[in-house]
Amino acid sequence: MAEAETKPKAQTVDSFLKAIPDEKKREDCRTVLALMKRATGEEPRMWGPAMVGFGRYSYEYESGQKGECFVTGFSPRKANLTLYIMPGFEKFGGLMKKLGKHKTGKSCLYVKDLEDVNLDVLEQLVTKSVGEIKRRPAGARAQ
Numbered sequence: 001m002a003e004a005e006t007k008p009k010a011q012t013v014d015s016f017l018k019a020i021p022d023e024k025k026r027e028d029c030r031t032v033l034a035l036m037k038r039a040t041g042e043e044p045r046m047w048g049p050a051m052v053g054f055g056r057y058s059y060e061y062e063s064g065q066k067g068e069c070f071v072t073g074f075s076p077r078k079a080n081l082t083l084y085i086m087p088g089f090e091k092f093g094g095l096m097k098k099l100g101k102h103k104t105g106k107s108c109l110y111v112k113d114l115e116d117v118n119l120d121v122l123e124q125l126v127t128k129s130v131g132e133i134k135r136r137p138a139g140a141r142a143q
Contacts, residue, residue: 009046028114039126080110
């Protein structure tokens with residue numbers, strides 16, 4: 001079985017962020033970094049080559065495959081700033097309606113321009129999603 005790419009790396013978050021060529025995207029990442037630090041009370045670290053993650057939790061898929069991942073995080077992708085809301089969005093419908101312009105995947109929140117979202121609502125979303133993950137027992141099954 002292939003080894004998971006999403007695992008803690010030695011690269012510093014600061015060096016990763018400084019290397020982002022687009023100034024606007026770099027500044028948006030710094031804004032999200034500060035927001036997630038407040039929401040988690042955790043220090044960031046690199047997970048894989050391009051993901052900034054906060055905290056850590058264990059999971060197990062129904063297949064029996066186990067792993068670890070960050071509790072929340074983000075990645076500056078080419079088209080969007082991707083924020084990882086690990087429990088998904090099902091329980092956060094009220095906040096999602098107030099968030100602003102975005103798209104979602106299973107656990108990914110895609111934001112083209114951070115100015116298009118309400119940062120207070122985004123921080124509430126991250127805080128609530130972190131609380132949801134932390135309430136799960138260690139090794140809880142991933143959805």
